[in-house]
Amino acid sequence: MEFSCKDFKVGNVEGEKVLDGETIPLVLKPSEPNKSDLASLLLGLKNKKDWFEQMIIKNSAVLLRGFDVKNAEDFNEIIETCGWEDIRYVGPAPRTHVYKRVWTANEGPLSEFIYYHHEMVLFKDNPKKVILFCETPPPEGGETPFVPSFRVTEKMLKEFPEEVKLMEEKGLKYSFTALSNNNTGSMRGRGWQDAFGTSDPIEAEKRVNALGMEVEWLEDGGMKTIIGPRNLTRVFEGRKERRMWYNTIVGMHGKEFSSATMADGTEIPEHVVKRCGEIIEEESIQFKWEKGDVLFFDNCALLHGRRPSLPPRKVLVATCK
Template structure:
């Protein structure tokens, strides 16, 4: 297996990559040779089939793996790569407005490109969340629009170093979150997904059943919207096969004190604002600024990385698949 991947891939470099704890993020895999038949979809699918286990190991070891320079042109090509891995997809549940494109492929957050999508682990608050987030750049933005990402364990390490007592307190008490959504989608907001779309029903009773299955409770509002209450949830998590690292597996910064959301201790006590403010700074300091090129396919270990989206000039079209 060690030698087989070299028939199809060579390790390259990309702007914005960073070495973290001895590992380059993202690791860039390019066609092994310049010839066109070494970079076409047929060759890529063959390469994935023959090196599937090795590629999965790379995603877990490196956290971010980028396929660059292959002729991946559209949602159908992107879906074929996902199908070749044999991964089962998991339906997205969350506030981001998204549209189904083709089979396992969806649009990424359709909120205005001028808005920053804050760093998060995908579906971090759900009982079940994807292990892998795979992104495909169909149209690269002319400026901005980076999908930045952050090694989650580094956030935990630095927060423990600077706020040992506060982190211990949040760890012991666990966390609770709330989020308010309208009934219909509002694409003028990066968090504008309506509850009818999120729960795939316009029936409040069915929505409540589906919400409970996901580990959340609903409070109905007079304007037809709903307040979602989620908790208790942990502050950090340790996942098998990732060096025993404590991942900053929460969304405190993304939901604390925002217009339509909140984050508190599970017992209702407040989290100190200075802790959240400093955590946001640390996440930014640890972020890796990945710049898109057309045809890029980027694999994230969702258990190890937070990711977000920088503001962008149009056009930009990035598609996504979330898999177990």
């Protein structure tokens, strides 16, 4: 790998993979032992802003490790230094605002697995970058596995060419039910009032419609959102014309609060969904969190999730355009 940067040196992490000559994640460490402080990191990011963004796109994930990043305030300074525009999270995951542009990651039970997804994939306006900061690493488990999305498309085309063609032609339709109130005991337990920032049903419906979704109100006060048609795959500029598996059919198909079908209502075969889930897991990459780690995802290129863990685990997040 070609690399020349006086502000960082390349490191390694157990679990990294080399794919088409790209190391995922690219690990960047202090260039010298005395350059691990936050000020040196911020200066390096400022000096190499364009280069750093190119590394995120080239390698799909960049891990900053070995720097003295202590808390949400430090993390926010890193985000601000990078200079990317903020995009507010919309979705079912229970989250709490921590500081300025920083939020908690999904606060659902640590005992549960959060399935692989591109952040806010269902919405037309979604983040290009997802940045995670590990304030408290879990004693066991709790990894954030991620998957090169184009590899899923390649394997699905090879194993299910006709099914992929049909889903691509018809498009996809999803439904999701948001509860009337928050349920912190569920990974998808964010009520519609919190999710859409209003307790007024009329205003909430306007906001949902503005995101390109239809609304169906339920007798228990919950809101069913209907989303579609949506693409099965997408190609993003600057990413080698790779065809990303930019959907959430495995995560939403046949679940308690959600569904995924083709846009005309045709069911997606169960065996196709099952095998897709297996492929995603086969292609996953993960590493053990360390305190102070800051991980940058190219949300166009990677699906990501969360392994079950023992407490405590505290990972914070920011999402950017």
